[in-house]
Amino acid sequence: MAQPLFRAPVGTRDLLPPESGRRRRLVSVFADLADRSGFGLLESPIFEELGVFQRLGASNDVVTKELFEFFDKGDPPRHLALRPELTASVCRAFAEHRPTPPWKIWYSGPQFRYERPQAGRYRQFDQVGVETLGTDDPHADVEVIGLGLRFYEALGMKQVRLLVNSLGDSExxxxxxxxxxxxxxxxxxxxxxxxxxxxxxxxxxxxxxxxxxxxxxxxxxxxxxDFLSGASAEHFAAVRAGLDSVGAAYEISPRLVRGLDYYTRTTFEFAADALHTAQNAVGGGGRYDGLVEELGGPPAPGIGFALGVDRILMACDAEGAFAAAPAPVEVFVVDTAGGHSAAVLCDRLRQAGLGVDRAFDGRSMKAQMKRADRSGATVAAIVGPDEQAEGAVTVRDMRPGGGQRRVAEAEVVAVVTELLEGAD
RNA sequence: GUGGCCGUAGCUCAGUAGGUUAGAGCGCCGGGUUGUGGUCCCGGAGGUCGGGGGUUCGACUCCCCUCGGUCACCCCA
Structure with a gap:
């Protein structure tokens, strides 16, 4: 194999179309759900001061071994780290800006952990998540967990199980x-x-x-x-009752433990049964009632989850849900006339709101038609010397049995639009 | 960090008990007379067989190292 000079670093990869578009759609499904549930988007930095993450747990590999750390050029240099997760950043932002609680936030973006890659595990990976800070109302737990469940449903996933547990409070x-x-x-x-x-x-x-x-x-x-305090047991019971009330199916998983040390009381995990790899948790979260305070903020309980985009997509593949689809091209412009006719035509069609692609390099009509076909376009708009001479465009219906006709330039948009309306 | 498996054209793979010019399918490019795709037919480009070293008369095929991929442990989404 001709060896490329460079390749994507270990544990990272390029996401090419159409897969990249699928991820973007996934995030937009999540964003829509979060928006409609009263969560606002928080965009926090990709890196933070190291200390922000050190509160995640001294015994934790994520903090002790897996951080991408570096120093900046300050004097003295600042010790920074690429974020290994986002809850800590959200809490830091809360402590910094002191928003009025409850503060309901959603996020999405890349996170970094220096680990050996494996199925469903990358050094740069994406998560989407939500956090509700400033309340320990069990209904906040129910809202967050329910949002996760509805999200998987919205993607068309059926084989996701919700596991819940309570880790108890500081007593x-x-x-x-x-x-x-x-x-x-x-x-x-x-x-x-x-x-x-x-x-x-x-x-x-x-x-x-x-x-x-x-x-x-x-x-x-x-x-x-068996060890829950009265208050914790009561809180957990309220969460379960709330889940029941909205018809959220769950299993009590008495030995479910979360990875990060900051979790208290409610903890939960979403397990994808379609995944037979070691990493079948497509999401997880819980309550972290002391984290904001540890980061120098006011006492503020919180609950949230993070869902692994890569793993969700793997599970979707296994279930045959939420398939990747290329960006839709409605009209393909074929140009054998040269000059600017094709550019003008593309522009006009795009201004009309249509999905338009074209060929380049003055290739043969046959080659361009082949492109048109591969693009999946419903309509080909052909400009050759004849059309150019009379200020016309040949509009061809690419569907089987579809015909074609020559129309004046000014009518192209109308004719194409009419053809497309009959397309569905 | 530890261990298993793997590394041949852009992609998916075949191949060799070591021996002349390394193959297929898909994709890509061109053509199948007179500007038109999807099926079909013909032709073509593209690989120093991941990299380095060794064994051998000779290695893509054997050995070692290295890089990369993959899966598992660990950890976690």
Missing amino acids: SRPSYVAALAEYLRSRHGELSDQARLTLERNPLRVLDSKREQDQPVIAAAPVMA
């Missing part, structure tokens, strides 16, 4: 973690080496182990539900 969580750690230590000998390491860093995360060996131990582990 109940520590006692659970202590009990869990004690239990895990009692079965230390049965755990994998990896799980033992995880146990020392963050006992909760052991519940996430995918190793066969750990499964029996995990299955018998104590569950958070």
